[in-house]
Amino acid sequence: MLFVWREALVGLRRNLTMTLAMVITTAISLGLLGAGLLAVRTIDRTEDLYYSLIAVQVALDEPTSAEDPDCSSPLCRDLRAELEADPLVASVDYESREAAFARFQRIYAGQSILQLVRPQSLPATLRVTMADPLRGGEIVDRFTGRPGVRNVVDQRATVADLFSFLGSVRNATFGLAIVQALAAVLLISNTIQLSAFTRRTEVGIMRLVGATRWYTQVPFLIEAVVTGVVGAVLATAGLVAGKVFFLDNLLSGRLLANTIPPIGMTDVLGYVGPVLVVVGAVIATATGYVTLRLYVRS
Template sequence: MRASFITNEVATGLRRNVSMTIAMILTTAISLALFGGGLLVVRMVDKSQDIFLQRVEVQVFLDDKLSASDPDCLQSECTSLRDSIKAMSGVDRVDYISKADAYHDAVTKTFANQPELASLVRQGALPASFKVRIGDQSRFSAVIDSIKGKPGVASVLDQRDLVNRVFSVLGGARDAAFAVALIQAVAAILLIANTVQVAAYTRRTEVTIMRLVGATRWYTQLPFLLEAVVAALVGAVLAIVGLIAAKGLFFDRALKELYGVNILAKITSADVLLVAPWLIVVGAVFAAVTGYVTLRYYVRE
């Protein structure tokens, strides 16, 4: 009987304030969708960073003297340098690139689509180098510092600065999404609080009679709290649907080329499903806490 009464009260409240209920659902849906979008961006950034760090190599350029005297890295000075780098903690692989190989790569790969620049490259102009693959990313700085001081090394090219700039842009997008979500969350809090107050005011006579015949405060206020939670859950479902649509219509299409060359990690359906439960939980808790605080401090009848 009590469960049936509470269910009827919740349904009545949602119908009675239908315009405010719809507004609350939409505001909550937008807030949760932005929050979920921020979580998806975080997932994309984390996975993309792993991709980048797995491909980042440290290129060690040899000085002109060593490059010219030992073009194939067969003499002791060059082989000792290579072996010492390979023996460093965290280093997985060391590949030698001769001056001839460097020229060939520049013409056929680096400037393959820019023949005017490729024509400016001269044989022997590029130094020989080692490409060093570091498996333990925490060892980057230590390995680079150790290599810089070795004889025969002219310079060291570290790609981490480029990676950091890329991820600072993605991090900015993530922060912007969360900032907008925070603004929407404030709007949702105010709207939920206002909806609960209006619902309680319109049924103040019923609540007063129920309190006079012995109904507890929780029993009379629970329908208002459940109204907010139900609206938030509907908003959460809409937010999840919106994220699924955004994945297909925006992420997959707008980032198709970046996905294709493996620059950014693809946002998958599994990522959306991973985020979805958080939206439901956050939406329900968000509405319940807001409704409880409103009833506790503003609706005392």
């Protein structure tokens, strides 16, 4: 066992530049994969966050908005009752014109837009929380154009843009990760061939004195696995650095705070890191094994 490790280390040192290239490529590839995994995680969490907040807004027309502070008019009461009876709907809250204006003042406190907006510009709304946030469109279809209704807005459609943006970030990272992984696989395969070639005398002698496949091939596999694991560790370190120096600032800054939930250290070290180590080791082993099978006479 000791012998096998020693041979592997000699091999890694002998092709030092190749080993470094292999480690770096593997690290970049795994880093992108890790970024993709973190993106998926964040998207899931963002969706959870938003789906608990978003609603379908049924805005009432001007007469109702102006004259009904508590949804007591027959028109409003009937709409509300119908919504509450719908199995797709979890709950319905009425927000009067005054309440809407108060909320508006709170959200945009200190900003110039406040001067432009009067209570009259805001409609009273029935805020419908959906039992299934994905089926808000059905409520929109059913209540649009009804008497007393100005318009119906599914807020999900508004945040859909954000999700599609996050989704394309994720897809792009995965795409890059796959291209890089291909490069890493080819490089590992190449290095093993080179390594086997430089050691062909040794391997020939090993075979003649009756060394089993274990002794002749495992050193090469260990080389590959060490590369994969070191690459994964570097990738994880890179993700930690990216989180601490870049994402933490970005996500807690004015623009994105409360828009995208922050990425925790446990996400990186407790989830993505181990995944990368396993993926790195498995891909490297598989590549090594296939290479030895295809190109190196045993």
